[in-house]
Amino acid sequence: MDEKEFKSLVSGTRLSSDSREAARLVFVEGMSQIEAAQQMQISPQRMNQIASAVRREQEKKIAITDRGDVVSVSYAIAVKEARDLYGDDLTLNRPKDDGRSVGQVVSRTDFHLVQFIGKDAVVVHELAKLDRVPPIGRNVVIDYSAGRGSVVDRSQEKVRGGHSR
Structure with missing residues (x-):
């Protein structure tokens, strides 16, 4: 520009x-x-x-x-942010309909969330498919079932005995 x-x-x-x-x-x-x-x-x-x-x-x-392409543009911007953060060799993933991703939320656009999952890889999630939007910086698990994502904040997740995972 x-x-x-x-x-x-x-x-x-x-x-x-x-x-x-x-x-x-x-x-x-x-x-x-x-x-x-x-x-x-x-x-x-x-x-x-x-x-x-x-x-x-x-x-x-x-x-x-052009409102028709705004979600596509949001995805492109999310990808650019991820590449700016982690380099061009980054592996970009879209969530699987029945899958899980674990990692830190590193960026957000109006319609997408970027989650770093390690080993130079990210998952780009559509906000509309998530049950809630975690803040940037949080380490979360996002479980998908039938194309809908359920977000669990790992810092708040508890295991038996009251210790956090």
Whole structure:
């Protein structure tokens, strides 16, 4: 994206000037989020929040112009966020109708959730198919049955004797 497009896009956000500069490094200059975070001396988590805010603005603008493709665009943005976090060699998975994924929630778009499951792999879940939306940073189990996902927060899951797993 060029400078003009970027300025138009971030004008709809509440990002500070420093946050906008960090986002500009990623979206205009093509830096990785990690490189931009280091240059701007912010945490990788904060950089991810900034990039997510800009991507949400992208989604909104796209939704206004073409609502029919907004879910597809949300998926594409979720994939881009995952690749920005873990690299292009990342394995992308969609959930199986009757399957399970275990790992940390690392990103979210308006319609998708990205869960890191280890070994350079993520699962991209549709929010509409989940019984609830876990917050970013939580380690969760998502069990699917008949295409619907049930989310269990592993930090709150209990085993016999009252010890958490």
